[in-house]
Amino acid sequence: MVKNIIKGTLLLVDDDCFVLNSMADWLRSCQYETDTASSIHEARILLKAKTYDVAIIDIQLGDDGDGFSLLREISQSDKENIPFVILVTGYGTVESAISAIRTGAFDFLTKPLIDAELEMAIERALRQRHTLFENKNLKRQLERRYGLENIVGNDHRMQKIYDIIESVAATRATILITGESGTGKSMIARAIHQKSDRRNKPFIEVASGALPENLLESELFGHVAGSFTGAIGNKVGKFKAADGGTIFLDEIGTASQGLQVKLLRVLQELAFEMVGGSETIHVDTRVILATNENLEKAVTERRFRQDLYYRINVINIEIPPLRERISDIPLLTQHFFENICRESNKNMIGVDPQVIPALQNYSWPGNVRQLQNVIERAVLLGKHEVIVLDDLPEDITGGISSGLPSIDLAELANKRLKEALTNPERQIILEVLEMHHWNRNATAEALGINRTTLYKKMKKLGLDEQNAIH
Numbered sequence: 001m002v003k004n005i006i007k008g009t010l011l012l013v014d015d016d017c018f019v020l021n022s023m024a025d026w027l028r029s030c031q032y033e034t035d036t037a038s039s040i041h042e043a044r045i046l047l048k049a050k051t052y053d054v055a056i057i058d059i060q061l062g063d064d065g066d067g068f069s070l071l072r073e074i075s076q077s078d079k080e081n082i083p084f085v086i087l088v089t090g091y092g093t094v095e096s097a098i099s100a101i102r103t104g105a106f107d108f109l110t111k112p113l114i115d116a117e118l119e120m121a122i123e124r125a126l127r128q129r130h131t132l133f134e135n136k137n138l139k140r141q142l143e144r145r146y147g148l149e150n151i152v153g154n155d156h157r158m159q160k161i162y163d164i165i166e167s168v169a170a171t172r173a174t175i176l177i178t179g180e181s182g183t184g185k186s187m188i189a190r191a192i193h194q195k196s197d198r199r200n201k202p203f204i205e206v207a208s209g210a211l212p213e214n215l216l217e218s219e220l221f222g223h224v225a226g227s228f229t230g231a232i233g234n235k236v237g238k239f240k241a242a243d244g245g246t247i248f249l250d251e252i253g254t255a256s257q258g259l260q261v262k263l264l265r266v267l268q269e270l271a272f273e274m275v276g277g278s279e280t281i282h283v284d285t286r287v288i289l290a291t292n293e294n295l296e297k298a299v300t301e302r303r304f305r306q307d308l309y310y311r312i313n314v315i316n317i318e319i320p321p322l323r324e325r326i327s328d329i330p331l332l333t334q335h336f337f338e339n340i341c342r343e344s345n346k347n348m349i350g351v352d353p354q355v356i357p358a359l360q361n362y363s364w365p366g367n368v369r370q371l372q373n374v375i376e377r378a379v380l381l382g383k384h385e386v387i388v389l390d391d392l393p394e395d396i397t398g399g400i401s402s403g404l405p406s407i408d409l410a411e412l413a414n415k416r417l418k419e420a421l422t423n424p425e426r427q428i429i430l431e432v433l434e435m436h437h438w439n440r441n442a443t444a445e446a447l448g449i450n451r452t453t454l455y456k457k458m459k460k461l462g463l464d465e466q467n468a469i470h
Helices: 017-029 040-049 067-075 094-103 115-146 156-168 185-195 213-221 257-269 295-300 306-312 326-344 355-360 367-381 422-435 440-447 451-461
Strands: 008-013 032-037 054-058 084-089 107-110 175-178 203-207 246-250 271-273 280-282 286-291 315-318
Touching (some): 008 115, 040 054, 040 067, 084 115, 107 115, 156 315, 185 203
Parallel strands (some): 175 315, 203 246
Antiparallel strands (some): 271 280
């Protein structure tokens, strides 16, 4: 027997019990899960206890209010999943219909109701509600993927970067992000966009070094038909496409002298012309740039315009290479491990403690991106329930083999990754303490944690100058 598929959950509100019950019976026969209320008081109780897709409310109700007052309550509710409201009346006018829509109603119907008309209105409301929640889910996924919380690191330099992002995200200031390849410049740019009031507008990334010079200008500013061979029709450029949002220009150090001149004008005036065009286009586009080059040196060598450098270097976010923040490697390893296991549906339980020192002793020329790739490879190709040394590339391990996992798997199954990393954590804190001659304040700052946290960790790990085991 095929089970009936519920199309949606409805709430009917009408003080005419005969109309209420007969309409409810018909809607249930159409596979809608339907509840009824004969007063605003009953409707409030149901709305508080349950989430509905659509509420069908008669305007003329009893002494405790009318349909408009209930509509206003629903529209102003702080509950996340409020129902779409269809108002129903036997005395419909153009003015009342306009008032209903302005107050927040999805639709306005007049009695006597025609079955097909009502079902069509309900189906429209359900489709639009489904689209709305799909968009909300996509937005949440974007925030999870590109939000500031997805940038991992306790190093004091990373903490300063977080503070800068918080400070500048709401402004429209131009930002220059510098750092070696693979340090996460694109992720920082996206986090700034997500933290700004432009988050619902486009974020467009352009890899300046990936396009020939003659195509890059067209890509950024667009072109008109016939402006060059192959320009069949008009093309909208990335700056225009990002209007109201953010454009991220990566590898800006490779830009030609001619393009640098045009970029300077766009940054100063927010105006440009399409290639082959004469009309000036004005945009409200926030510009974030990035490079792995030393732009000061490029200015000295006359490869980069000095005036453009001063214009884009108002706010500079410099991302340290991974080899200079090895205390973040355990956190990054855990973060990548959990994400990759979740995305690939791999049922692994942790990382062998021998792995972390090997990762920290490596120089990471490819930085965070390379570490992510290494952990992804280890998860996808690993044969054990934990990542072991054998799962790492030989250039990281130096050819050292772990053989079998160095700890009992059954024991590790009951531990979280952070617990499994206690020994590396102790070694890191000990090394930084010794580096700063056991100065707690300097050590806490270098580790990117506060003094109280450092004291607690030292006590937990048995670290003091007398009993520290070297």
